[in-house]
Structure formats: structure tokens, C-alpha cells
Amino acid sequence: MAINYDKWNNIEDYTSDENEDETPLSYIKNSDSGKSGKLLTIPWDTFCEKARWALDLYQTKYIEYGYPYPLHIWYIIDEYSEPPPTPQITDVPILEFNNQIYTDCSKIFIFLYSRALGSKLRIYSNQEALTHEKYFDENLAPAAKTIFYNMVLSSNKLCEDIIFKSIHLSTWRTLYRLIWPIAKMNMKNIFGVRNKKIQEEAWDKVEETFKYADDLLSKSDGEYLLGKTLTAADITFAAHAIPILCPNAEEHIWFNDNGIGIRCPSIKDLPADLKSKVESYRLRPSGAFAMKLYKTKRGKSCGSKPSRYAKENTPLWAQEYTLRRLVYGLFILAVALGWFFVLSNPWYISLIAYFIISFLLIRFIIKPLKESQYGRRITRIMFYFFNNNGHENIKNHVHSENCQCHSHEEEKEKENATSRASTEDKKDQ
Template sequence: MQKQKPFRLITIPVSHYCEKVRWTLDILKLPYVEEPHMPPFYRFATTKVGGESVPVLVTEDQVLTDSTDILKYLDSIAPDDAKLYPVDSQQLQEVEKLEELFDKKLAVAVRDWAYFYIVDNSQIIKSKWTHDVPFFEKLLFPVFYPIMRSGVKNKYHINEESAAQAYAQIESIFAKVNGLLADGRNYLVGDKISAADITFASLAAPILQPPQHPINSDSEELPAEMLSKMKKIQETAAGKFVLNLYKNWR
């Protein structure tokens, strides 16, 4: 493959959607420079290039603002033996269907469930939001945290009822993946790692806390009830599958 200029990847480092893209870039060995920001500062970077949320991938000739669009673009320039989307049409359809389920349902449920437990804890949020961000953003965290905390709660309707619904959604999706894994397969689709595996593992990572995740956090600081629910998910077949993917591929 022709040597290329590194991509620019605008992120909130702890974001599971950003991890999905970062992992894909790493596994395909594509050069990139990550530009990390905390809320709300990432918007200054993304709006300058025509994006809104993160991740945003800036290439030499285009800007991609959706994690799945980014993965498909990266796959299109990857070597034939490293493709993450199957050539077989039926397998491709399965991968795309799973990826959409994980993007639209799992990611949202994991986000809402996690925020219920941690959004009011400024120390936990600071450690997650300010990882590797520019120094001045860290300095301004105390100023912006109360505003962003209120914004998160209102935008995502974070409360005890929504957290319970989110956890039920997580359990339902994990049950579906448990079913896929029941035949002893090593990957969700086909006989090699695909976008479905990376998407599932990345978006489930906040509730599973794999040690190999690049943005590690100290689980001991999390609320006991949250840790208990996390342990339940970690012990499922799907949870163990994700932890193994991180161990072997991350």
C-alpha cells in the first residue's frame, strides 16, 4: 500500500465511538494523529471541518463524521488480507446489521447507563473527560463541568428509570450475542475479525473495562452497585468474548 500522510482523528478519548475508529486504525496499521478534546471543546475542532460530534476523521481529500462511514472508508484502502467487511454478500449483510444494532442501540444504552452512575462525580468525570487533552482544557474543567453535567442529564434524560431501561437493553443485546457464540465460533461473522467484532467490543468496553483499553480507569473508584452490574455482564459469554478480543487484538 502506498505510504500516505497521517490522518487527523478528532476525539473525546474516552468515547466508545472514538475507540471503535481508533482500534480500526490501529489494527489496519494506518497512520494517524489523534487530536483529543474534552466536552465542549471538541466542538471547536469538529465545526471547523464541517462536523459536529466525534469521532471525526480528516483525510487529504475529505472529512468523515460517522464512525461506520469512517470504518468503511478505512476498509476500502486496507489490503485485501486485512479487510474488516466480508466480500461474501450474506456475511457482509450480517456484519452491517450487527454494526447498526451496536451503534444505534448498544452504544446509547451503555452511555446512558454509565452516566447515571458517574455524571455527578466530578473526580471520575474529570479523569475520563480530560485524558490527554490540552492543558488549558484541563484547567477549565471546573468551570465547564457543572454546565456539561446539566447538559448531559437533560439531553440524554439521565435518571434511575432510564438507567434501568438502558441496562435491560444491554442485557438483551448481550443475550443476542451469547446466542451467536453458542456454536463455538471465534468471531461474530465468518472466520476472521470483522467490523462487527470491533464495533461490539469497543461500544461494550465501558461496561466491561478490558485492561488493554487505551483509556484505562480505576474500577475501584466506581459505585458498588455499578461494579456489581458490570461483573454480571463480564461473566456472560459475550462479555468474555469482548475481553478476549481486547486481549488478543488490542
């Protein structure tokens, strides 16, 4: 079969010199240049901002589907996970591109880096970048997340401005309002909102990571953490530092000219103790460095979002507060009618009615639900929350001859390789 070289003829000629400051990427015309990816995010999550930043730097088109925490689990757990007892995928960002799925930031970064090897934007050109990226992911990210939720969930105004206004589609915003009391309580417990010890530990970790970045800058021979080239370490530090430095449109005129996807409050909207901390971290070398990156290197967004006005995104129930009022009203009515029935009838009549209603629920609602895709999602979510996502199964797993797990396959391969090597040695002798 003849080889078709037509796609190579479409590559524009490009020359550069080594002292060039800016790195044009438009010359990278490959077979994927006209395609768009699908990016699943939590809009205010720093890992998701890190992924958006990299995609925008590499001028990769994508459609962003932003789901609020923890409703994102409902969507991704069935689409991207194997059936239990395999651990379920519940973290974002997730990128779908050209029929491939990348389930964390590191995989997305490597995909982008390998896809544009001709570019001067080489985020892993320095081998140390991966080490520092991992350090910021494991230390700064969880601390920043804890501080962000403590900052926002303590104020109803900030919840409205930062969280609800970040949810693009009215369907998801309406559903989130429905479960908001439970979701808010859950997030407060998980992230230690108003827990003095947890918040102090988070700020101590922030201090440690900012000092780490200060040291890198002091040793660097260029304007970035690792020299004269922007790397994954710079993007990772700056993305995770957003909740600490709070860049926002009210204070920074350049904010609306770039693609930062996390809404942050203005300093004047913060309590006095948080206000002083944000101001002090902005003045540090690493803080000033991150603020400079937001202004000069974040760039415009290459992403788009699904239409708010598409028919599937504008159902009748997806009006502000409508669904919540309807569900809460029906619940209160059902409870009131139940109590009225119990109090106005003999106990045995109430007991018979209870069994009849239970049978009808099981027969016509619970059983069909269990056999549907919604039941499958509920089963997987219960497995994730109540079975430690299968990690105990893996820990206690005993390999057998018929075992199909990957680790057992690797052991078999090692044994086969050893036996082949010993056989070859015997032949040589």
C-alpha cells in the first residue's frame, strides 16, 4: 500500500532562533489540529485549572463540562470505571481526545507534551520538573483545597458568588440547590471548615510549599522555577496557589483578559485574618512570581462550554429553586399525610398500610430502578463510599492460578522470563 504524505505537506514552515521569548504553537499542524476534546471538571478545583491551563497553552480545543462536587461522581463513575470490585474513578479532570481517555493531570500533561514535540514549549524539558510537580500536587493542592472551602463555605454570599455562579448549566445548578444542605454539610466535615487545628495544619503546609518555591526561585538562573523555560512545575505551583493568592477581576484589571477558571473573592470580602494572610503571600517572591504568571502566561482560553439554551439543557424543572421547592414541598406533604393517617386510624390499619406501601415501592420503583443505569450508578457509589473503593479488596487479595489481576499477570510474566532464561543457559552449556 502506498504511503500518503499529504498531511505532511500541510505543515507550515517554521524557523526560530534560540533567543526567541515567545513560543508560537500555531505551526503545529497535525492530524488532530481540527479536533476538540471533552474535558470533565469541577470548575473551582485547582487540578482542573491546572489541566485547563496546559490545554490553553498548547492551543488545544476542548469543550468543558463542569460538574459541582460531589455531583460529578454521579456522571463519571459509570462512564469511566470498570465494574466493582475494581476501584472506581471519581476524580477529575478527565480528558477525552481522539478516542483516548486521560484520567488525571499528569497523563494530560504527558499527552500534550508528546503531541507537540516540535514546539519550544517543553514543559518536561527539565527532568526535575516532574519531581517538583509531584511535590506541589501532594502538598500544596490538598492544603489549598482545605483553605478554599473554609473561605467560601463560611459565607452564604461567597457560596452564591463563587460556587453557584461557576456552574454553567441550569440543570446541574438546580440539582445542586436541591442537595445543597447535605452537600454543604458533607464538605464542611471533609475539609474541616471552622476546625482550627485542620486549618492551621493547612496553612503550615502552604508556608512550607511557598518556602520550597522561594528556594527554587533563588537558585534558578532564569525567571521560572527551574531556569529560563516554563515547565510543568511552574504551572502546577501557580494553579494550586490560586485559592491562596485570590486573583480576581475586582482587584486585577488583567483578570478578564485570561482564562483563569476559578472564581476567587476580593480581599475586602474576606475576614481580617484571611485578608492579612493573602496579602502577605502575594508579597513573597513565590507569590509575586505566581501573580506574574497569571498576568502574562495564563493566556486566553481555548475551551468552550455546552450551550445553556440547548433543548436538553433547558427542561421545565431546571428553573432556579423550582425543583427544590417542589421536592421539599412534596416531602413535607407526604410526612404530614402519613402522620395524619397514623393518628386517625387504629395501629393495625397503619401496619397493614405500611406493608402495602412497602410492597408497592419495592415492586414498582426500587426493583426497576436497581435494574436500570441509575441503579448501577447507585451501586457503584455505595461501593466507593462504603467499601473504601475496593482498596481493602486489593490489599487482602490472594493470588491463585486462575487469577486475572494485573499484578498476577506480571508475576507470571516474570516467572516465564526467568524460566526462558534458565532454559537458554542450559542450552548454552
